[in-house]
Amino acid sequence: xxxxxxxxxxxxxxxxxxxxxLQKAGHKVAATYAGNxxxxxxxxxxxxxxxxxxxxxxxxxxxxxxxxIEADQGPTDILVNNAGVTQxxxxxxxxxxxxxxxxxxxxxxxxNMTRPIINGMRDRGFGRVINISSINGQKGQFGQANYSAxxxxxxxxxxxxxxxxxxxxxxxxxxxxxxxxxxxxAALDQKVLDSIVGQIPVGRLGxxxxxxxxxxxxxxxQAGFITGSTLxxxxxxxxxx
Ligand code: CAA
Numbered sequence: 001x002x003x004x005x006x007x008x009x010x011x012x013x014x015x016x017x018x019x020x021x022l023q024k025a026g027h028k029v030a031a032t033y034a035g036n037x038x039x040x041x042x043x044x045x046x047x048x049x050x051x052x053x054x055x056x057x058x059x060x061x062x063x064x065x066x067x068x069i070e071a072d073q074g075p076t077d078i079l080v081n082n083a084g085v086t087q088x089x090x091x092x093x094x095x096x097x098x099x100x101x102x103x104x105x106x107x108x109x110x111x112n113m114t115r116p117i118i119n120g121m122r123d124r125g126f127g128r129v130i131n132i133s134s135i136n137g138q139k140g141q142f143g144q145a146n147y148s149a150x151x152x153x154x155x156x157x158x159x160x161x162x163x164x165x166x167x168x169x170x171x172x173x174x175x176x177x178x179x180x181x182x183x184x185x186a187a188l189d190q191k192v193l194d195s196i197v198g199q200i201p202v203g204r205l206g207x208x209x210x211x212x213x214x215x216x217x218x219x220x221x222q223a224g225f226i227t228g229s230t231l232x233x234x235x236x237x238x239x240x241x
Pocket of ligand 1: 133
């Protein structure tokens with residue numbers, strides 16, 4: 001069945017792959033982006049998926065952005081909260097700006113995007129909210145007190161909202177990717193990256209499509225009994241109970 005989807009941070013990295021996979025599954029898809037115009041133009045040219053520029057850290061911008069998307073493609077059935085940034089530093093060197101930037105973009109954004117959409121899903125009796133967390137929200141990571149806090153926050157949010165939404169036909173799940181071959185991971189110091197790959201039993205980084213295919217399944221009608229869950233996709237690097 002054709003549904004409508006929004007993927008935040010959907011023009012690059014894991015988000016791009018998710019947007020394309022949802023399109024391939026037959027859905028109408030909108031992608032949001034923060035500022036990389038070249039990447040957004042390239043993405044839209046390659047996929048035909050429209051990209052909308054607004055700041056997911058800003059509630060009013062999200063309300064306006066969602067209204068523009070819904071005017072184009074109709075009410076939202078599937079919301080993938082994927083947008084996120086890193087500002088890595090050991091906590092004793094972390095600035096208030098580094099902390100705030102990551103909490104706003106990676107955690108507040110999920111409130112800002114989901115809150116304007118949830119009542120429509122409730123009224124229509126169907127919804128899929130998929131939150132892209134991280135292995136580092138599950139286990140913590142040296143240099144990422146801000147990111148680990150935000151990504152762990154997403155897991156709590158997922159569990160609470162899933163309970164509130166279950167009777168309304170809305171499922172709310174999280175995916176916790178491990179280290180995936182994207183620009184974000186490529187930006188790591190090579191020695192740090194080598195040591196991380198050494199901790200992955202599968203012996204390699206993941207690929208964006210390995211995340212996207214799972215999002216597509218969680219977004220499908222067949223996944224209606226899966227809610228409140230966290231799916232770890234990390235090559236065995238961290239095996240959560
Ligand atoms: N555990 C314990 N100690 C560590 C450590 C670790 N993992 N990493 C570094 N240290 C130690 C260093 O050995 C050093 O000790 P000494 O002072 O005794 O030599 C001390 O901590 C300081 O280390 P640095 O000089 O490297 O600190 P820095 O300020 O230059 O930068 C850092 C640290 C930038 C955070 C760097 O450690 C780093 O890049 N870490 C990896 C962070 C990471 O994994 N980010 C993931 C990005 S991708 C992503 O987030 C996507 C996703 O969801 C998975």
